[in-house]
Amino acid sequence: MSSRYNPQDAEPKWRDAWRQNDLFKAKHPSDAGDMPKAYILEMFPYPSGRLHMGHVRNYAMGDVVSRHKKAKGYNVLHPMGWDAFGMPAENAAMEKGVHPGEWTYQNIAAMKAQFEELGLSLDWSREFATCDVEYYGEQQRLFLKFLEHGLVYRKASKVNWDPVDQTVLANEQVIDGRGWRSGAPVEQRELTQWFFRITDYAEDLLEKLKELDRWPDKVRVMQENWIGRSEGLQMRFEWVEGQALPASADPAGLEIYTTRPDTLYGASFIALSPDHPLTIALAENDEALQSFRETCAQIGTSEVDIEKAEKLGFDTGLRVADPVKPGKTLPVWVANFVLMGYGTGAIFACPAHDQRDFDFARKYGLPILPVVRPSIPGSPGDKSGTQSDSDSDQSWIESGLGEDMSGAYVGPGTIMNSADWDGLAIAEAKPRAIAEIAARGLGEGTTNFRLRDWGVSRQRYWGTPIPVIHCDECGVVPVPVEDLPVKLPDDVSFDKPGNPLAHHPTWKHVACPKCGTPAHRETDTLDTFNDSSWYFARFASANDPAERAYWLPVDQYVGGIEHAVLHLLYSRFFMRAMRDVGEVDLPSGEPFAGLFTQGMVTHETYKTGNGRWVSPDQIELRDGVMVEIDTGLPVTVGAVEKMSKSKRNTVDPKAIIATYGADAARWFVLSDSPPERDVEWTEAGVEGAARFLQRVWSLVDAVAESGPGADTNEATALDVRRTAHKSTHAIDTAIDEFRFNSAIAAMHEWVNQLKKTEGKGADAARSEAADMLIGCLTPFMPHLAEACWQRLGHEGFVSATAWPDIDPAMLVDDTVTLPIQVNGKRRAEISVAKTASPDAIEAQALAEPALQSHIEGKAIKKVIVVPGRIVNIVVA
């Protein structure tokens, strides 16, 4: 008996058995009967070639959910594939001379083997890689459909250029002014690029966020901010007559956008973006302005200290009429802080109530005219609640002169110095201003979004070729659908910087599909975020197109928070676009009904005295001092950080699985920390998990040994049964709510109880409980669970067995223990029948001997009885 469980022997055996029985294949809708469907998906991995702990945690979570749903009777789809296009393959080609495709497929094979070792309940029948020609060919077909429906267009624009990867980046892919992958400072370049009209959907993408109630608020807020809706006024400032305007300028006036029409009376000047068409036109005949534009462009690319970037301006000498002060005119400046990409690229400046305008006005000696009086504290509209600390420097209210202001006032208040608008609250003045300007035909209320169209052209080889042909005669010609896929050529070289497709001697030379004259292919490929924007729809229909509508949307998506904006926003756009071109039947356009973003796996870091990082398996304790094993040098323990190669604090899952088994690794990454938070990997932690594994095994062994038998101790048996049902219920809901750490704690407690009741006359109850325990354990430690299931004498797989039945009668106790408080302090506890009336409870509580010293001789003012919870006696 009491053998030890050996994961190294048992785990591969069970995985083989699952595979042979095709246990995790999703049922075709026509075979599913009335089973509800559950599409569980983890963000598919990039095939780097090796698994890391972050993967283990991500896929373990998805697997728990997936196995749980299966046990609960759902028809589960839990597929896996590979996000296989991208730069690392090209880097490998450049460094090692391997073809990106070969490198990628080798990595996939290696990684798939490691994935299989985790014992995940995956339906591999739908596997694909995004670099499979079948996949990217389909993606090309989608592109052409988008093009046909006007969802794709080409335009020349300033783009973010990554000088290391030598390619364009979307705005979403620029983080802190650096390329999201290369980390290199991004430069601005003018290129002709393909764009997706994601802004067409801005309103809907924002609006529908509200309905994604199974998404983390955090992600919704991030997307909301990213889309960045603002309401304001777009209006025209008319030119002062008799000025020499460039030919291209609109004689009617200058269009600006503002969200503060209420401050129109505080207008001091107009500011144009350096990239505004009017600025460019003026610069053609003005060298000083041209050099000013160049200065701005340089600062624009340095990015890093943009915060400190000084306000720079250039007076064009032009003037416009002040729309609310007849006879008054305003100067037109070019200002480096005005962005061409937002609104109209021109603003009216109200220095008194905008900090940027204020800084600019101070620097160039422009007027500052306050038009908002701060709210009186405590009055309606005042949100500060306390004495405003700006009181001290508000002498400008009395003086009416902005020169006294120490900074722009942007808080709540009432309008002043604004003729008829005086006395209005800001919120009242805005619509009033818009209405008045509109009535005069000078503008109208508009909504603006921060979101820009998605630039998808990339100057890379290892991606989906954009299926169009450029013809001198016909212009841009889509590749005819029957000529798809446009395959990537295999014979490419990476010895030159830039795009290998553009360098290829023959690939791009084709005849124009329309006129037959020599033409050339587009050599740009699609941003790889395209690949991941619809792969989940492909999984759904991998075996039968008709399944797509059945499986979508994904019921539960699991992945990293780093995709909060990029991947998740693009996917939401893609589903809407695919819906609108008839490629997917998904009315809401929402691909992911539920989303969970998991935390990272972290580890302590170690450094030698000279600052060299040391890996965890290279250190040991010698005489109480941490040293590097090879050199004996002392090592200091640093911060706990995300596992990364550069910090050398990674732990290889392969080694962990070889030592402790997949179950222990899975168990540990899910225990202790809540799944959305980071978990610190520790050796002691895995050892604890491995210990628990053995504990379960020895428990099951003992239960199997003594057999079901009979219960001789009624009370203990009832206890055992109650715990079993309560625990099963607790674990059930904890899994549904992504509280895996709580589920694990419940299993620990349960096992502890079953251990303690060995030989206590509850064999029958313990035997039932053990069956239930193994059922609950299965999603977490599937291999061990199978072994235990077999040891307990069951046929078949526990992985294919229904979730244990919960008897509601077992969830409530006959008697409950109630704490008794006196004036809110706990003084005693009593045991009462579940059904006891509040009066009976009160009587029993007041009679409790342990309480007497606290209530004796005191007047009882009130007794609060909350049945099943607490009794509180209030005494004088």
Added chain:
RNA sequence: GCCCGCGUGGUGGAAUUGGUAGACACGAGGGACUUAAAAUCCCUUUCCUGUAUAGGAGUGCCGGUUCAAGUCCGGCCGCGGGCACCA
């Protein structure tokens, strides 16, 4: 600067949404078994009152609401994340 989120033992964290704070685990200490070790098992482990059947304090800080606050409200402090010249 703006927008989110979070502050609980030595550590990771529980606490049924206002009702016994510290479940569970890690670590630490003590003990049993053993020739010994490993493994396993048992006990202790928020702080203070030298002892505790007992009492007091306690969930970042200050105040409030309530019979009752880790949980709700107001104000501070600290940490983490996102956005960042978006008019």
